[in-house]
Amino acid sequence: xxxxxxxxxxxxxxxxxxxxxxxxxxxxxxxxxxxxxxxxxxxxxxxxxxxxxxxxxxxxxxxxxxxxxxxxxxxxxxxxxxxxxxxxxxxxxxxxxxxxxxxxxxxxxxxxxxxxxxxxxxxxxxxxxxxxxxxxxxxxxxxxxxxxxxxxxxxxxxxxxxxxxxxxxxxxxxxxxxxxxxxxxxxxxxxxxxxxxxxxxxxxxxxxxxxxxxxxxxxxxxxxxxxxxxxxxxxxxxxxxxxxxxxxxxxxxxxxxxxxxxxxxxxxxxxxxxxxxxxxxxxxxxxxxxxxxxxxxxxxxxxxxxxxxxxxxxxxxxxxxxxxxxxxxxxxxxxxxxxxxxxxxxxxxxxxxxxxx
Numbered sequence: 001x002x003x004x005x006x007x008x009x010x011x012x013x014x015x016x017x018x019x020x021x022x023x024x025x026x027x028x029x030x031x032x033x034x035x036x037x038x039x040x041x042x043x044x045x046x047x048x049x050x051x052x053x054x055x056x057x058x059x060x061x062x063x064x065x066x067x068x069x070x071x072x073x074x075x076x077x078x079x080x081x082x083x084x085x086x087x088x089x090x091x092x093x094x095x096x097x098x099x100x101x102x103x104x105x106x107x108x109x110x111x112x113x114x115x116x117x118x119x120x121x122x123x124x125x126x127x128x129x130x131x132x133x134x135x136x137x138x139x140x141x142x143x144x145x146x147x148x149x150x151x152x153x154x155x156x157x158x159x160x161x162x163x164x165x166x167x168x169x170x171x172x173x174x175x176x177x178x179x180x181x182x183x184x185x186x187x188x189x190x191x192x193x194x195x196x197x198x199x200x201x202x203x204x205x206x207x208x209x210x211x212x213x214x215x216x217x218x219x220x221x222x223x224x225x226x227x228x229x230x231x232x233x234x235x236x237x238x239x240x241x242x243x244x245x246x247x248x249x250x251x252x253x254x255x256x257x258x259x260x261x262x263x264x265x266x267x268x269x270x271x272x273x274x275x276x277x278x279x280x281x282x283x284x285x286x287x288x289x290x291x292x293x294x295x296x297x298x299x300x301x302x303x304x305x306x307x308x309x310x311x312x313x314x315x316x317x318x319x320x321x322x323x324x325x326x327x328x329x330x331x332x333x334x335x336x337x338x339x340x341x342x343x344x345x346x347x348x349x350x351x352x353x354x355x356x357x
Contacts, residue, residue, distance in 0.1 A: 014042015
């Protein structure tokens with residue numbers, strides 16, 4: 001039986017979970033954040049060493065706490081980690097680290113959240129905030145490839161690749177940023193299904209994120225963005241485009257297969273390479289919701305803009321293009337949190353019973 005004293009359990013203590021906790025507290029309910037890692041900073045510490053945000057600090061903050069430093073500077077990975085730690089410390093919320101959720105089950109109109117250490121936590125609502133795994137495409141010949149095949153989730157810096165032949169698969173921000181830094185020490189090709197689409201970093205004297213926020217572009221729904229955005233966009237000050245034009249790194253159509261230590265290019269040529277790095281993104285990783293029946297056959301969450309379409313009281317945050325272009329960004333997730341938590345909090349707070357249901 002649900003109790004209004006039961007917390008809203010938020011699974012994941014990264015940017016999405018912290019934004020959710022703030023929104024739950026603002027709704028007058030008690031948030032409980034469960035984070036598997038040792039700090040409430042999400043996956044940021046695990047990203048590659050040189051990672052720098054493409055959005056300036058003024059557009060890289062969660063609601064309630066400005067990002068420190070020059071508002072026009074582009075924060076480094078470690079600055080984001082430090083910011084999230086400060087944000088978590090300032091929240092009026094219980095945050096438990098080192099707690100891995102193994103499953104969620106329903107209990108009447110409430111939930112039971114099960115953890116790896118055997119604890120069962122009664123919850124009036126649940127928010128799945130983050131949780132992603134590397135997307136590894138099915139590459140013909142990958143099983144027999146004798147070079148290094150690595151998703152960029154495991155990449156840190158260019159040092160191990162000095163003097164080597166490297167193919168980076170992907171055409172987005174990470175692929176281009178990593179390819180560019182590798183090109184300083186290695187021979188690099190970007191392999192992608194479509195040419196790289198560059199979005200100028202500055203427009204009419206302002207960073208492009210200024211226009212994304214002030215024009216309302218950040219709020220356009222994903223159903224419209226499909227018609228407006230020509231695939232993956234790479235924010236560029238001109239540095240990356242020049243590198244491709246000058247031959248510092250090259251871009252070729254996606255290879256057709258791997259064969260021994262070779263890649264087989266679309267034109268039929270075989271080329272020996274030392275490493276293939278996959279900058280192919282991430283997909284939701286929410287196995288603890290499988291038993292509940294909240295996921296589709298591919299393990300993807302069933303939802304409409306964040307609120308679950310299978311279980312009242314369950315919501316999602318941090319999904320790419322969940323509600324907008326900015327949904328899984330520092331500047332956008334707080335807005336999504338307000339939307340999702342409004343529904344979760346109304347349910348957890350007894351809205352159905354209030355009208356006799």
